[in-house]
Amino acid sequence: MGIKKKILFKFLTDDVNPVFQPLLVNRSRYLHLFGGAGSGKSVFASQKLIYRSIRESRHKFLLVRKVARTIRHSQFNLLKAMIYSSGLSRYFKITDSDMLIRNILTGSEFLTAGLDDREKLKSIFGITSIWVEEATELDINDFNQLDLRLRGITNSYKQILLTYNPINVYHWLNTKNFQDSFKLKTTYKDNKYIDTDYINVLNNLKEQDSEYYNIYALGEWGTLKNIIYKPFVILESYPEVPDEIIYGLDFGFNNPTAFIEIQIKDKCYYLKEFVYKSGLTNSDLINKIKSFNIKNTDCIYCDSSESNRIEEFKKAGFNVFTSNKSVKDGIDFIKTCKIYSNTENVNINKEVLSYCYKQDKDGNIFDEPIKFNDHAMDAIRYAIYSHSKNKPTTTNIRLIG
Numbered sequence: 001m002g003i004k005k006k007i008l009f010k011f012l013t014d015d016v017n018p019v020f021q022p023l024l025v026n027r028s029r030y031l032h033l034f035g036g037a038g039s040g041k042s043v044f045a046s047q048k049l050i051y052r053s054i055r056e057s058r059h060k061f062l063l064v065r066k067v068a069r070t071i072r073h074s075q076f077n078l079l080k081a082m083i084y085s086s087g088l089s090r091y092f093k094i095t096d097s098d099m100l101i102r103n104i105l106t107g108s109e110f111l112t113a114g115l116d117d118r119e120k121l122k123s124i125f126g127i128t129s130i131w132v133e134e135a136t137e138l139d140i141n142d143f144n145q146l147d148l149r150l151r152g153i154t155n156s157y158k159q160i161l162l163t164y165n166p167i168n169v170y171h172w173l174n175t176k177n178f179q180d181s182f183k184l185k186t187t188y189k190d191n192k193y194i195d196t197d198y199i200n201v202l203n204n205l206k207e208q209d210s211e212y213y214n215i216y217a218l219g220e221w222g223t224l225k226n227i228i229y230k231p232f233v234i235l236e237s238y239p240e241v242p243d244e245i246i247y248g249l250d251f252g253f254n255n256p257t258a259f260i261e262i263q264i265k266d267k268c269y270y271l272k273e274f275v276y277k278s279g280l281t282n283s284d285l286i287n288k289i290k291s292f293n294i295k296n297t298d299c300i301y302c303d304s305s306e307s308n309r310i311e312e313f314k315k316a317g318f319n320v321f322t323s324n325k326s327v328k329d330g331i332d333f334i335k336t337c338k339i340y341s342n343t344e345n346v347n348i349n350k351e352v353l354s355y356c357y358k359q360d361k362d363g364n365i366f367d368e369p370i371k372f373n374d375h376a377m378d379a380i381r382y383a384i385y386s387h388s389k390n391k392p393t394t395t396n397i398r399l400i401g
């Protein structure tokens with residue numbers, strides 16, 4: 001068996017979820033991988049590109065998202081992880097600084113560009129296939145622009161891989177008539193690697209909101225209803241000297257931990273996403289937050305249910321407070337505030353679009369938000385609302401420094 005065949009044989013039999021295996025050789029111009037959360041879409045997209053980079057030669061794969069800054073922590077890191085976990089690292093040269101990956105057997109390359117970086121996008125020539133991650137972030141003009149870039153004679157077939165959740169039945173991804181396309185819907189049930197905690201989170205959605213459950217657990221096109229906040233206004237830059245800085249912290253481990261900085265100026269709030277990451281232990285998190293050089297007089301408002309973790313933060317010298325517990329009052333207050341975001345706050349901007357009140361099967365809407373993709377939203381509410389009350393619960397208050 002030749003070296004390429006050997007590599008591919010191992011890769012296929014060991015690593016790719018069965019539902020996706022036939023798509024390794026699917027040649028449609030538009031390959032839609034859509035469906036529920038955690039179904040393995042992104043992992044498969046990276047696997048397919050690695051597979052093609054070995055089997056075919058001299059590719060220039062473009063990894064695209066709406067915002068350039070988000071590519072490193074999603075597509076780029078995922079490709080790297082898949083290359084390492086499949087034992088293929090000796091066949092690739094990875095340059096972290098430029099986010100470049102090159103298959104040294106075949107000369108195929110992976111490049112990255114955000115649609116917010118038109119200059120870089122224009123400067124990349126000879127693209128042979130594209131992977132658009134979280135494709136619902138793109139508008140139709142973004143897509144058309146990419147589509148135009150994929151032309152000319154190439155060694156192998158040209159394909160645009162689109163990975164996304166079906167969040168809006170009226171989205172162009174659903175309504176546009178794609179010629180030469182193939183669409184595969186998957187759910188967590190198609191992913192043999194998904195963990196049981198995450199399955200429970202998805203199954204819990206059934207009790208909370210049927211539309212949400214349809215989209216994220218069943219992978220069906222839906223429309224998010226009862227959205228709580230209007231999207232935060234996006235600014236290019238924030239005031240240079242804020243009146244005050246506060247922080248909101250929602251603890252997670254399997255779920256992401258969200259640590260958000262909020263600058264306050266003339267009663268307006270300006271958000272900055274500092275941490276949004278799963279798998280951080282409390283000491284990882286403390287070390288990470290220490291690296292931001294936060295003043296020990298700046299207030300950090302935390303999830304009130306995590307007293308042990310809060311204690312450790314106090315011991316580490318942070319000025320932490322438990323947040324006010326009233327979710328309803330907090331949300332109502334946030335709705336009255338002027339809150340601004342920027343394009344770098346990828347997870348904040350994403351969560352706000354799908355942060356909804358619960359609705360039961362009979363159409364009754366509740367005052368509570370759905371507990372899913374709500375980590376940055378919680379952190380923001382903890383900080384802004386609790387700070388406005390300026391009456392944190394006394395048990396956990398200790399000003400340090």
Ligand SMILES: Nc1ncnc2c1ncn2[C@@H]1O[C@H](COP(=O)(O)OP(=O)(O)OP(=O)(O)O)[C@@H](O)[C@H]1O
Binds near residue numbers: 017035164191
């Ligand atoms: N082939 C695989 N090998 C190993 N782990 C996998 C594989 N496919 C999926 N997983 C695991 O399942 C998790 C979810 O997969 P992935 O992120 O691809 O889902 P997704 O469909 O893109 O989810 P979302 O809709 O939330 O973006 C991954 O983080 C990984 O841990």
Ligand SMILES: [Mg+2]
Binds near residue numbers: 041042043163
């Ligand atoms: Mg994904």
